[in-house]
Amino acid sequence: MQQLLHAGCYHSNLFISCFVPISILLLLASPLNACSQLDRESLLSFHDGLLLTTNNSLVDSWNGSDCCLWEGIGCNTNGAVTRISLPSKELRGEISPALANLTQLSYIDLSHNWLAGTLPSALLWSSSIVTFDVSFNRLTGGLPELPSSTNGALPMKLLNVSSNCFTGPFPSFSWGLTRNLVALDGSGNSFTGLVPASLCGGSRYLDFLDLSRNQFSGNIPHGFGNCSELRVFLAGHNNLIGILPDDLFEAASLRHLSLPNNHLSGVLDGKRIAKLSNIIMLDLGGNELSGHLPESIGQLVNLEHLALYSNRLSGNLPSSLSNCTSLKDLNLRANNFNGNLSAFNFSSLSNLNTIDLAINNFTGGIPESIYTCRNLIALRLSTNALTGQVSHGMTNLQALSFLSLSINYFTNISGTLNILKKCKNLTVILLGENFKHEAFPDADWTGEFQRLQILSLGKCQLTGQIPFWLSKLTNLEGLDLSGNKLTGTIPSWFNTLPKLFSLNVSDNYLSGEIPQAITEMPLLASEQGVAQLDPSYFVLPVFNLKIKSWFPQYNKLSAFSPSLSLRNNSFTGAIPPEIGRLKALQVLDLSFNNLSGGIPPQLDNLTNLEKMDLSSNHLTGMIPPSLNNLNFLAVFSVADNDLEGPIPSGNQLDTFPISSFQGNPKLCGSVINRPCSNSTLGDLPPLSTKRPNRDLLLAVALGLTFGGCFLLGIFLQLYIG
Ligand SMILES: *[C@@H]1O[C@H](CO)[C@@H](O)[C@H](O)[C@H]1NC(C)=O
Ligand SMILES: *[C@@H]1O[C@H](CO)[C@@H](O)[C@H](O)[C@H]1NC(C)=O
Ligand SMILES: *[C@@H]1O[C@H](CO)[C@@H](O)[C@H](O)[C@H]1NC(C)=O
Ligand SMILES: *[C@@H]1O[C@H](CO)[C@@H](O)[C@H](O)[C@H]1NC(C)=O
Ligand SMILES: *[C@@H]1O[C@H](CO)[C@@H](O)[C@H](O)[C@H]1NC(C)=O
Ligand SMILES: *[C@@H]1O[C@H](CO)[C@@H](O)[C@H](O)[C@H]1NC(C)=O
Numbered sequence: 248m249q250q251l252l253h254a255g256c257y258h259s260n261l262f263i264s265c266f267v268p269i270s271i272l273l274l275l276a277s278p279l280n281a282c283s284q285l286d287r288e289s290l291l292s293f294h295d296g297l298l299l300t301t302n303n304s305l306v307d308s309w310n311g312s313d314c315c316l317w318e319g320i321g322c323n324t325n326g327a328v329t330r331i332s333l334p335s336k337e338l339r340g341e342i343s344p345a346l347a348n349l350t351q352l353s354y355i356d357l358s359h360n361w362l363a364g365t366l367p368s369a370l371l372w373s374s375s376i377v378t379f380d381v382s383f384n385r386l387t388g389g390l391p392e393l394p395s396s397t398n399g400a401l402p403m404k405l406l407n408v409s410s411n412c413f414t415g416p417f418p419s420f421s422w423g424l425t426r427n428l429v430a431l432d433g434s435g436n437s438f439t440g441l442v443p444a445s446l447c448g449g450s451r452y453l454d455f456l457d458l459s460r461n462q463f464s465g466n467i468p469h470g471f472g473n474c475s476e477l478r479v480f481l482a483g484h485n486n487l488i489g490i491l492p493d494d495l496f497e498a499a500s501l502r503h504l505s506l507p508n509n510h511l512s513g514v515l516d517g518k519r520i521a522k523l524s525n526i527i528m529l530d531l532g533g534n535e536l537s538g539h540l541p542e543s544i545g546q547l548v549n550l551e552h553l554a555l556y557s558n559r560l561s562g563n564l565p566s567s568l569s570n571c572t573s574l575k576d577l578n579l580r581a582n583n584f585n586g587n588l589s590a591f592n593f594s595s596l597s598n599l600n601t602i603d604l605a606i607n608n609f610t611g612g613i614p615e616s617i618y619t620c621r622n623l624i625a626l627r628l629s630t631n632a633l634t635g636q637v638s639h640g641m642t643n644l645q646a647l648s649f650l651s652l653s654i655n656y657f658t659n660i661s662g663t664l665n666i667l668k669k670c671k672n673l674t675v676i677l678l679g680e681n682f683k684h685e686a687f688p689d690a691d692w693t694g695e696f697q698r699l700q701i702l703s704l705g706k707c708q709l710t711g712q713i714p715f716w717l718s719k720l721t722n723l724e725g726l727d728l729s730g731n732k733l734t735g736t737i738p739s740w741f742n743t744l745p746k747l748f749s750l751n752v753s754d755n756y757l758s759g760e761i762p763q764a765i766t767e768m769p770l771l772a773s774e775q776g777v778a779q780l781d782p783s784y785f786v787l788p789v790f791n792l793k794i795k796s797w798f799p800q801y802n803k804l805s806a807f808s809p810s811l812s813l814r815n816n817s818f819t820g821a822i823p824p825e826i827g828r829l830k831a832l833q834v835l836d837l838s839f840n841n842l843s844g845g846i847p848p849q850l851d852n853l854t855n856l857e858k859m860d861l862s863s864n865h866l867t868g869m870i871p872p873s874l875n876n877l878n879f880l881a882v883f884s885v886a887d888n889d890l891e892g893p894i895p896s897g898n899q900l901d902t903f904p905i906s907s908f909q910g911n912p913k914l915c916g917s918v919i920n921r922p923c924s925n926s927t928l929g930d931l932p933p934l935s936t937k938r939p940n941r942d943l944l945l946a947v948a949l950g951l952t953f954g955g956c957f958l959l960g961i962f963l964q965l966y967i968g
């Protein structure tokens with residue numbers, strides 16, 4: 248209602264003829280520069296619409312008579328308010344339409360606040376505002392269309408409504424009058440309908456358009472051919488389908504075209520690609536593109552970032568790609584590219600920082616020419632059909648931090664590590680599923696691999712023992728030795744690695760008791776757990792995330808679980824009660840061993856545990872009732888042991904399926920449909936008096952199960968990529 252009234256009077260002549268004289272009078276009556284009464288009232292109406300806490304600085308500052316002196320307000324020499332600059336001021340409440348009464352307002356920045364409600368139409372389409380930024384708030388509703396009665400161009404140059412909760416179709420008509428628009432940022436909302444391709448019909452100077460992370464759908468319509476000034480067009484993470492319109496390639500000024508994670512299809516047409524002669528960033532990853540990478544890609548000499556990951560592209564790497572000498576990031580991951588990789592000459596691509604060719608069907612060896620790319624920081628060639636050995640040339644790559652060669656047919660693990668140890672900057676080395684049946688390299692390395700944080704040699708079927716040199720990797724945080732043929736015991740030095748928090752030795756032939764040292768791993772035993780780790784990012788995500796996620800934090804080390812997996816070995820003896828010290832642990836897997844004795848009640852200290860698997864051992868005695876306190880548990884199994892007595896009921900444990908308990912003939916309880924006899928019932932511990940509210944429990948259980956699965960998913964995929 249207010250909005251309507253306002254829209255009505257905003258363009259009325261009455262407004263001008265009645266109120267301008269009054270404000271002149273006011274001006275005459277007050278010292279020069281002091282704000283006009285009308286502007287002051289508009290600002291106060293805006294202030295009234297806010298829900299400010301008493302300690303908000305606006306509460307104090309906005310009280311004198313001269314509003315030009317108020318915090319965040321700027322005036323021109325006539326005392327008219329021209330600027331409102333209040334970013335990150337913890338403003339709550341709504342944006343009052345009264346602001347549209349500030350007839351000289353040209354700049355408004357209310358970004359990074361908590362403002363809610365709708366955007367007043369008259370304010371949005373003000374005839375004075377040049378810069379309009381309400382990004383990072385909680386505004387809802389649609390972006391209103393310009394009143395059709397409007398005539399004359401609007402002065403607006405920048406409109407930034409990104410990261411709000413806007414819904415509905417994007418205005419289409421209005422852009423005819425925003426003739427001065429240079430940048431439009433609508434990213435991170437829930438806009439629906441077609442991408443507004445007609446934009447440039449009116450807004451001829453449009454340079455920057457960001458529509459990413461919305462729900463735009465349908466084909467990208469024709470119209471971009473009119474965008475003669477458009478440099479940046481971003482519309483990733485929408486539901487766009489079909490082939491790219493012809494005239495998009497006529498926008499010859501495009502520098503940055505980024506449409507990842509849509510459902511775009513068709514082939515990359517060579518003639519069209521060649522037209523993008525100024526392009527610097529081309530990101531069409533996560534779509535359904537097919538066909539070959541055209542030879543004409545070599546004409547894009549300014550191209551720095553080429554991302555075509557997760558499509559259905561096939562064929563060789565065209566040799567012309569080596570003409571893209573500006574290239575810094577090449578990401579062709581997860582396609583059907585094939586052919587002999589060593590036939591491609593990387594020599595001219597010396598600016599490359601990252602190469603990701605994982606999950607394709609490349610054959611041949613690592614091209615020797617790749618070792619001339621001295622600026623390379625990350626190289627991922629995992630999951631192809633590559634053969635041969637890492638050559639000495641690799642030592643040229645002194646900046647290399649991330650290397651993944653997993654799931655190929657490489658040989659000579661000891662030669663490989665001897666070479667890699669000379670690449671001093673390596674923090675992540677993933678070599679799993681190669682070097683089949685070779686011997687685990689042992690050497691008296693002491694000062695090598697000093698920056699290494701993650702080492703994966705999983706599924707290589709390596710023979711030998713866990714070597715001592717691993718104990719010198721003082722920055723090691725994750726170690727995967729699973730799926731080998733390692734024998735002997737777990738060495739006693741695992742408590743000397745200060746940062747190790749993920750250890751996987753499952754599926755080996757290790758034996759002996761679980762050593763005390765394991766229960767003393769410093770990071771796992773600390774209260775802060777992974778929180779204390781350097782939150783630095785890996786250059787490429789370690790994980791092979793299938794989750795369609797655009798959150799970059801999965802690059803982070805701390806995104807995977809603190810875990811200890813000794814599954815499927817020949818460990819004997821009792822579970823040391825001291826494992827209960829590993830407070831930070833989220834995954835404990837001791838299944839498929841020969842462990843005996845009872846389940847230590849001390850495991851109830853592992854309050855962060857999301858998965859506990861003790862199945863297929865020879866454990867005896869009762870399930871400690873205190874395990875019921877492990878509220879985060881999402882996966883639990885004690886199946887196939889010799890446990891007895893009642894399954895603790897009334898809380899977490901009896902929410903797990905029968906399969907979690909099967910193969911223990913002496914267990915009883917309603918979960919497994921085997922009632923406890925009276926005598927066993929007599930042994931039941933008294934029910935806790937502080938039984939949590941049932942609904943809450945259910946909610947927590949559901950929430951955590953989901954969270955748990957998610958985390959475990961990440962954990963399991965950790966060392967693939
Ligand atoms: C302005 O603020 C000061 C202190 O914050 C207060 O003492 C004064 O009464 C206020 N003036 C008005 C007009 O509200
Ligand atoms: C704008 O100013 C006019 C005149 O003072 C007033 O009648 C109207 O209510 C104001 N609009 C809003 C939305 O405050
Ligand atoms: C819009 O605002 C966000 C956050 O304030 C900022 O990151 C982005 O660069 C802005 N967009 C434009 C086009 O200025
Ligand atoms: C690769 O290209 C460089 C020039 O960029 C050239 O000197 C070299 O001989 C080429 N290597 C092969 C194997 O063709
Ligand atoms: C990979 O290439 C080989 C031979 O070149 C072919 O037999 C195989 O089907 C291809 N695999 C995939 C997944 O395309
Ligand atoms: C090694 O990495 C660090 C940062 O991780 C970087 O500052 C340094 O330049 C790198 N060394 C080389 C030789 O590139």
Ligand SMILES: *[C@@H]1O[C@H](CO)[C@@H](O)[C@H](O)[C@H]1NC(C)=O
Binds near residue numbers: 638662
């Ligand atoms: C393994 O690699 C090393 C270092 O490149 C090399 O000296 C050795 O001959 C290789 N061994 C085999 C069997 O290829």
